[in-house]
Amino acid sequence: MTDIKTAANPLFLREEELRQGIEMLFFAYRDFTAEPDRILAEYDYGRAHHRVIYFVGRNPGLAVSELLEILQITKQSLSRVLGQLVREGFVQQKAGTQDRRRRHLHLTPRGYELERRLTETQAGRFARAYRAAGAEAVEGFRTVMLGLINERDRARFEGRGGERPGVRAPRGD
Amino acid sequence: MTDIKTAANPLFLREEELRQGIEMLFFAYRDFTAEPDRILAEYDYGRAHHRVIYFVGRNPGLAVSELLEILQITKQSLSRVLGQLVREGFVQQKAGTQDRRRRHLHLTPRGYELERRLTETQAGRFARAYRAAGAEAVEGFRTVMLGLINERDRARFEGRGGERPGVRAPRGD
DNA sequence: TTTTTATGTCAGTCATGTTGACTTAATTCG
């Protein structure tokens, strides 16, 4: 109650709290990526491949430019991993019908299989954490996470089960 | 209320919810690291340097082996960035008094200065997110984050302002 | 018809991770 630190120096607690947030994000991300990394190594793939497979699986028909927007990397960086995934039969490209310059990305059955394996481990981690924490904590978690994400991308998370907004091209394939 | 998806297919909502968690973590981490990356570039440093500076600043006297434990990388990977930071006067090493094999790491004044700059941007992001979300949401956030982190490292986050457990060597310098 | 856009490619570079082998100094164990 009258803890000397919180009473005399309220900023001390604040800084401690914020640092714990910083560290939690570091450790959570570190552990969150460790299992998929091991699976990917079987295929001689890395985290970059995972991100492509995940977001293409999540947004079938995604255009290359939209994927670049999500990943925030250059097209030269993307092209290596995307090229591999296409050549090795995990991702398929289809030219757009409206705009034939655009290449819409889809997972092949093989791609879906890998996507499932990878997502299962991460979804399992979330399922355990959510279950242990309870619905109210999950709501708080979502609120804070949204606040940590740059405003531009928050709209991706409107609604919980319904329509799935954002990301998709307005007039896509 | 009687939404067809939640009523007829409860697992659909669950999967959607878990995927949103996965994506939030991806976007939060992406945005969380972007600003420090720009500051580090001024010094010709990268994320690896940031991690060393952060954890040494947070745990003065940390031993090399403990840092490796936190970062989960090999000592060869660490040695490159740590060597640079020591040579360029951001980090100082002191041999232990009890066990003279151990090198205890400390930030120099210069190191602290950079640490402050880097941490301020990330702490500011957390401060804004926490403030907007409210105390209850923050509690939920912490609970879920803890559940996402491998059990081994959860002890680091016991207590909010007080003693700061974990990490430090039992009989350190 | 000209310009812009979407995509792809080539070439070179850098940061950061890996494995494996080996050294040195100090502590601990039998």
Next chain:
DNA sequence: CGAATTAAGTCAACATGACTGACATAAAAA
């Protein structure tokens, strides 16, 4: 005490995934 273990560091070779810059092609838009 002597042998084994531990903490740290080093050298070499390599892989991944970022980057910049320059250029090419096809299709759409102005």
